[in-house]
Amino acid sequence: MDRSEIEKLAHLARLEIRPEEIDEVATRISNVLALVDQLQALDTGNVAPMAHPLDAVQRLRADEVSEPNRRDEFLAIAPATENGLYLVPKVID
Amino acid sequence: MEWETVIGLEVHVQLATRSKIFSGSSTAFGAEPNTQACAIDLAMPGTLPTVNAEAFRMATMFGLAINAEINRRSIFERKNYFYPDLPKGYQTTQLASPIVGAGYLDLTLSNGETKRVRIHHAHLEEDAGKSLHEDFHGMSGIDLNRAGTPLIEVVTEPDMRSAEEAVAFAKKLHGLVTSLGICDGDMSQGSMRFDVNISVRPKGQEKLGTRTETKNLNSFKFMEEAIELEIERQIDVLESGGKIVQETRLYNGDTKKARSMRTKEDSNDYRYFPCPDLLPVVLDDAFIEDVRRQMPELPEAKRARYIAELGLPEYDASILSSDAATAAYFEEAAQLSGKPKLAANWVMVELAAQLNRQELTIQQSPISAAALAGLIRRLDDGTISSKMAKIVFEAMWNGEGDADTVIETKGLKQVSDTGALEKIVDDIIANNPQQVANYRSAAEDKRPKMLGFFVGQAMKASKGQANPQELNRILLEKLGG
Numbered sequence: 001m002d003r004s005e006i007e008k009l010a011h012l013a014r015l016e017i018r019p020e021e022i023d024e025v026a027t028r029i030s031n032v033l034a035l036v037d038q039l040q041a042l043d044t045g046n047v048a049p050m051a052h053p054l055d056a057v058q059r060l061r062a063d064e065v066s067e068p069n070r071r072d073e074f075l076a077i078a079p080a081t082e083n084g085l086y087l088v089p090k091v092i093d
Numbered sequence: 094m095e096w097e098t099v100i101g102l103e104v105h106v107q108l109a110t111r112s113k114i115f116s117g118s119s120t121a122f123g124a125e126p127n128t129q130a131c132a133i134d135l136a137m138p139g140t141l142p143t144v145n146a147e148a149f150r151m152a153t154m155f156g157l158a159i160n161a162e163i164n165r166r167s168i169f170e171r172k173n174y175f176y177p178d179l180p181k182g183y184q185t186t187q188l189a190s191p192i193v194g195a196g197y198l199d200l201t202l203s204n205g206e207t208k209r210v211r212i213h214h215a216h217l218e219e220d221a222g223k224s225l226h227e228d229f230h231g232m233s234g235i236d237l238n239r240a241g242t243p244l245i246e247v248v249t250e251p252d253m254r255s256a257e258e259a260v261a262f263a264k265k266l267h268g269l270v271t272s273l274g275i276c277d278g279d280m281s282q283g284s285m286r287f288d289v290n291i292s293v294r295p296k297g298q299e300k301l302g303t304r305t306e307t308k309n310l311n312s313f314k315f316m317e318e319a320i321e322l323e324i325e326r327q328i329d330v331l332e333s334g335g336k337i338v339q340e341t342r343l344y345n346g347d348t349k350k351a352r353s354m355r356t357k358e359d360s361n362d363y364r365y366f367p368c369p370d371l372l373p374v375v376l377d378d379a380f381i382e383d384v385r386r387q388m389p390e391l392p393e394a395k396r397a398r399y400i401a402e403l404g405l406p407e408y409d410a411s412i413l414s415s416d417a418a419t420a421a422y423f424e425e426a427a428q429l430s431g432k433p434k435l436a437a438n439w440v441m442v443e444l445a446a447q448l449n450r451q452e453l454t455i456q457q458s459p460i461s462a463a464a465l466a467g468l469i470r471r472l473d474d475g476t477i478s479s480k481m482a483k484i485v486f487e488a489m490w491n492g493e494g495d496a497d498t499v500i501e502t503k504g505l506k507q508v509s510d511t512g513a514l515e516k517i518v519d520d521i522i523a524n525n526p527q528q529v530a531n532y533r534s535a536a537e538d539k540r541p542k543m544l545g546f547f548v549g550q551a552m553k554a555s556k557g558q559a560n561p562q563e564l565n566r567i568l569l570e571k572l573g574g
Binding site for chain 1: 145
């Protein structure tokens with residue numbers, strides 16, 4: 001991983017990494033990727049991808065409204081609110 | 094140079110479930126902001142999604158209706174991006190294994206030709222919340238009521254060649270999902286939203302031109318305008334030697350202008366990966382067969398039935414069957430009046446014109462299907478003439494009561510009583526000896542024109558309420574002698 005890749009990933013993940021930290025982060029992530037490379041060296045050609053070790057599948061729930069309105073509790077722990085809305089730094093497309 | 098337009102669509106269809114796709118919050122439209130956004134929708138730490146079975150039933154129904162393969166095993170993936178209208182930092186969607194595989198819709202174009210538009214796939218995903226940008230002291234307000242509402246995104250192949258074809262596809266899809274009952278079809282509330290991919294190429298060229306995507310069109314009219322505008326823009330750019338930049342564009346229906354939103358260069362890297370919070374959803378044959386059995390009548394079948402069983406002309410049948418609400422209204426009016434063709438005429442002409450004028454949907458019609466049937470019955474049994482029926486319709490529209498009430502209060506009853514009409518005709522003959530003599534001595538082919546005088550007099554005497562057919566018959570009989 002080079003510096004520019006780390007910078008791009010940090011931007012996509014909205015993480016702030018100080019310039020002096022970048023080399024260290026790059027080394028650490030590269031080490032993780034090396035581990036993944038070791039795993040990828042295994043021949044899994046005849047193993048089907050699995051989502052769960054027990055081959056479990058998703059349970060579905062009935063279409064019923066079960067969640068009450070708890071807006072006041074949620075608004076109370078938000079940094080900024082107004083007229084029932086959560087306020088965030090201005091976003092424009 | 095002659096150019097060919099190539100259009101593909103991505104359509105977001107909100108599913109009409111009661112609760113959200115991954116939580117038990119209500120999906121009802123119009124609630125106070127954030128009153129339908131629970132801890133799961135807000136991405137509170139420690140919450141886990143649960144999956145709404147109804148969303149899968151509806152998506153399966155859609156798949157069966159477009160003759161698509163239903164994937165027995167479908168997988169949810171995370172599409173990662175930061176935007177405050179989806180607080181998790183990703184949208185849960187499907188990419189590699191969507192629920193609905195390839196299918197198609199056949200369109201009938203205005204020139205009578207049939208056109209097949211292939212559908213690449215349709216996948217299930219969650220809708221985002223809404224951002225409000227005005228008037229929050231430089232901040233944006235977020236309402237997450239819509240976050241987590243189930244959507245199917247329908248992705249077509251680039252099979253359409255004009256705005257007309259794209260709009261025809263959009264209308265067909267709208268008719269289909271409303272007939273299936275899986276979407277309320279209310280475009281003004283965003284229940285269906287269209288992203289249009291457009292490119293142009295020299296006619297005869299195989300290779301596709303660079304495309305742009307115009308996002309979030311929420312009416313057929315805006316869609317048509319936006320496509321025409323973009324085709325024109327691209328051709329202008331190319332003909333003046335320029336290049337089309339792959340970009341996302343936004344069309345403003347009020348100003349009739351479009352602008353670039355973002356170019357491909359800074360487009361997101363979504364880093365899709367299978368959602369570790371959700372296991373694969375596996376549907377068995379029994380589930381799919383069960384959905385197949387519950388399928389309501391589709392517009393195509395309705396159309397055929399209107400022709401075969403109700404005796405409607407093809408044109409009427411196509412129009413009335415294309416939209417679920419219109420079909421339901423028409424069928425009720427036809428059944429209650431017992432006169433399908435008359436009901437078809439009234440729904441397609443008078444009612445449609447009034448609804449258009451006042452920008453109402455048929456569900457908002459001030460005249461119910463039952464009330465319209467009442468009017469049709471009075472027209473059919475000769476109580477009122479078709480001219481009077483229009484006056485009665487007007488009054489019913491304005492809330493003056495049902496047909497019988499309006500006929501009574503306005504004194505619009507047509508005089509069909511033979512005795513009363515004979516009396517009127519006798520009086521006219523007695524009072525206009527000269528005209529009668531002229532009529533009787535006139536040549537056979539001159540007589541019809543001269544009859545007009547007597548009809549006019551009789552109508553005047555009856556205050557316009559004489560039954561025209563009956564009056565004509567009596568006049569001819571008495572003048573002939």
